[in-house]
Amino acid sequence: MSNGAMFRTCPDTGLKFHRPAESLMKANAVAAVVFLLVGGFFGLLVGLTRWPEVHLLEAESFYLVLTGHGINVLIFWIIFFEMAVLQFCSSTLLGCRLATPQLAWTAWGLMVAGALINNYAVLWLGNSSVMMTSYAPMPADPLFYLGLILFAVGALINCFIFLATLVIARSERTYQGSIPLVTFGALTAAIIAIFTIASGAIILIPTFLWSVGIVSNIDAGVYRLIWWAFGHSSQQINVSAHVAVWYAIAAIVFGAKPLSEKVSRVAFLMYIAVLQIASAHHLLVDPGLSSEWKIFNTSYAMYLAVMASMVHGLTVPGSIEAAQRARGLNSGLFEWLRKAPWGNPVFSGMFLSLVGFGVLGGITGVVMGAEQINLVMHNTLYVPGHFHGTVVVGTTLAFMALTYWLVPILFRRELILPKLASWQPYIFGLGMAGVALFLMGAGTLGVPRRHWDILFSGAADGGYEFSAAALTMMSLNGMSVVLACLGGALFILIVVGSLLFGRRLDEGAKVGREMIAATPADSAYKGIGVGAITIPGTLAMVFVFFAAFVLYYFINWKYLAETWGIS
Amino acid sequence: MADKNEQIDESNMPAMQRVLDNPFILLFIGILIPTLAYIVWGIMELISIPIAD
Numbered sequence: 001m002s003n004g005a006m007f008r009t010c011p012d013t014g015l016k017f018h019r020p021a022e023s024l025m026k027a028n029a030v031a032a033v034v035f036l037l038v039g040g041f042f043g044l045l046v047g048l049t050r051w052p053e054v055h056l057l058e059a060e061s062f063y064l065v066l067t068g069h070g071i072n073v074l075i076f077w078i079i080f081f082e083m084a085v086l087q088f089c090s091s092t093l094l095g096c097r098l099a100t101p102q103l104a105w106t107a108w109g110l111m112v113a114g115a116l117i118n119n120y121a122v123l124w125l126g127n128s129s130v131m132m133t134s135y136a137p138m139p140a141d142p143l144f145y146l147g148l149i150l151f152a153v154g155a156l157i158n159c160f161i162f163l164a165t166l167v168i169a170r171s172e173r174t175y176q177g178s179i180p181l182v183t184f185g186a187l188t189a190a191i192i193a194i195f196t197i198a199s200g201a202i203i204l205i206p207t208f209l210w211s212v213g214i215v216s217n218i219d220a221g222v223y224r225l226i227w228w229a230f231g232h233s234s235q236q237i238n239v240s241a242h243v244a245v246w247y248a249i250a251a252i253v254f255g256a257k258p259l260s261e262k263v264s265r266v267a268f269l270m271y272i273a274v275l276q277i278a279s280a281h282h283l284l285v286d287p288g289l290s291s292e293w294k295i296f297n298t299s300y301a302m303y304l305a306v307m308a309s310m311v312h313g314l315t316v317p318g319s320i321e322a323a324q325r326a327r328g329l330n331s332g333l334f335e336w337l338r339k340a341p342w343g344n345p346v347f348s349g350m351f352l353s354l355v356g357f358g359v360l361g362g363i364t365g366v367v368m369g370a371e372q373i374n375l376v377m378h379n380t381l382y383v384p385g386h387f388h389g390t391v392v393v394g395t396t397l398a399f400m401a402l403t404y405w406l407v408p409i410l411f412r413r414e415l416i417l418p419k420l421a422s423w424q425p426y427i428f429g430l431g432m433a434g435v436a437l438f439l440m441g442a443g444t445l446g447v448p449r450r451h452w453d454i455l456f457s458g459a460a461d462g463g464y465e466f467s468a469a470a471l472t473m474m475s476l477n478g479m480s481v482v483l484a485c486l487g488g489a490l491f492i493l494i495v496v497g498s499l500l501f502g503r504r505l506d507e508g509a510k511v512g513r514e515m516i517a518a519t520p521a522d523s524a525y526k527g528i529g530v531g532a533i534t535i536p537g538t539l540a541m542v543f544v545f546f547a548a549f550v551l552y553y554f555i556n557w558k559y560l561a562e563t564w565g566i567s
Numbered sequence: 568m569a570d571k572n573e574q575i576d577e578s579n580m581p582a583m584q585r586v587l588d589n590p591f592i593l594l595f596i597g598i599l600i601p602t603l604a605y606i607v608w609g610i611m612e613l614i615s616i617p618i619a620d
């Protein structure tokens with residue numbers, strides 16, 4: 001195949017798309033959206049059952065639906081999309097061919113087969129309602145584990161293809177100096193994914209063998225330890241990937257360049273080194289593990305990863321502010337933010353993701369990671385509240401934002417319903433922020449996480465009476481779920497509708513609006529800001545964030561102090 | 568000539584940048600630290616629990 005036939009140059013961005021890689025990106029992105037649809041629908045059913053006045057499903061179907069919801073959105077949607085991100089950040093951003101496209105198709109096939117087999121076991125056979133954690137010795141059908149293993153093997157192959165593509169780009173000299181920061185972020189995600197998937201294999205393969213009767217026993221403590229190296233680290237892949245997406249969108253929409261490449265790369269390095277071990281916060285009440293192990297893996301090492309996230313939380317909006325000021329929006333503290341393109345879903349989705357991830361997911365993650373105050377909300381609805389802040393408001397919203405840019409650039413289709421698209425991130429973001437907040441509120445008041453009926457209404461003693469505040473939180477959560485699902489449905493409608501019915505863009509045709517902003521000249525950055533401070537608006541937001549962080553942290557210590565009264 | 572310049576540049580590169588530019592060193596770090604701190608240490612604690620009589 002000639003070079004011209006192997007590559008397509010995007011007329012809007014100048015990016016070189018390796019055609020086999022482009023097809024793979026499309027296949028992974030489409031698979032991701034399909035599983036988002038399935039998992040999102042189950043999320044609606046879960047939310048309507050958690051709503052006390054509705055309580056839609058019976059116990060048996062609730063656990064089945066909850067299992068399908070967790071695995072389809074937390075694993076299949078996100079990891080399929082991340083595979084597309086890895087291929088884009090390696091092949092496209094480095095302008096080189098993707099390593100072994102045929103093997104990448106095999107990997108995609110394994111992932112699709114694994115996801116379908118797992119769903120078959122959960123939804124059709126109906127004997128695998130073990131929820132996402134699938135704690136042994138609670139048994140699921142062998143196909144449940146087999147599906148997850150096949151999916152993991154496919155994803156692992158893709159991670160090594162990503163590394164091989166970096167080697168090709170370096171040997172063929174398609175870039176100068178270091179790889180771009182966005183690709184570096186994707187590399188971080190790939191490395192965490194390799195650790196994550198290897199951990200999954202270490203525990204799921206013996207569990208599969210146990211389910212078919214070859215292995216006699218799976219130790220529950222060891223299962224929980226290694227499963228969480230898979231289960232929580234899989235969410236750390238998301239963090240690295242969506243931070244890379246933030247940097248990419250800052251460059252795409254504003255032509256922003258990082259405040260300091262070195263600082264951002266070192267922050268990613270801290271993710272590589274210590275982000276995965278935060279998995280330990282799920283085991284803070286497990287009796288078999290010592291306080292030394294728990295405290296090192298959470299309250300010491302995890303804080304380095306938190307610091308890395310705070311660095312990104314400063315540098316991403318800071319780079320946007322600097323670029324906006326360099327374009328002349330230099331008045332006061334927030335002109336750069338006020339005049340940002342809030343009607344562009346690529347930007348609004350990314351910015352809501354950034355704020356939601358930091359405030360809702362980040363602060364609460366630190367609270368959960370402290371051994372003492374973790375006891376206030378361990379295994380309550382606070383936990384799903386927290387991860388809806390990180391994974392849904394943070395990751396999913398960032399991926400949605402990028403998708404709005406990818407539809408014309410990668411799929412060569414004009415977006416349909418642009419007005420609706422400009423509203424979608426707000427509807428979804430508001431709904432999901434409500435879900436995160438109200439679940440955490442209910443969790444703080446003690447509402448349990450894993451039981452179908454929080455009121456235990458069938459119990460012989462008449463059940464348990466939660467406070468009116470807790471029940472109100474659960475009702476508000478139900479309403480927020482409906483709003484978020486509306487936002488999710490709009491996303492699917494706009495994206496799938498655009499792929500099917502959007503105006504087709506010829507290979508050489510431009511979209512007709514700016515798809516990538518030019519980087520302001522270095523001279524334009526001189527004299528920006530207020531006095532000697534170049535990004536005063538971002539620093540003001542950071543101080544508000546820190547104040548909220550400190551206040552919330554100590555409020556939880558106060559809650560803990562009130563747990564046992566001193567007489 | 569270009570190759571020679573590049574070699575000179577790489578030899579002058581700070582050690583930290585060499586680490587950050589090498590995906591396989593990063594992969595090694597990313598596997599080693601959590602494997603030791605989380606998995607190996609955790610497993611050692613779990614298997615040292617005495618078996619009940």
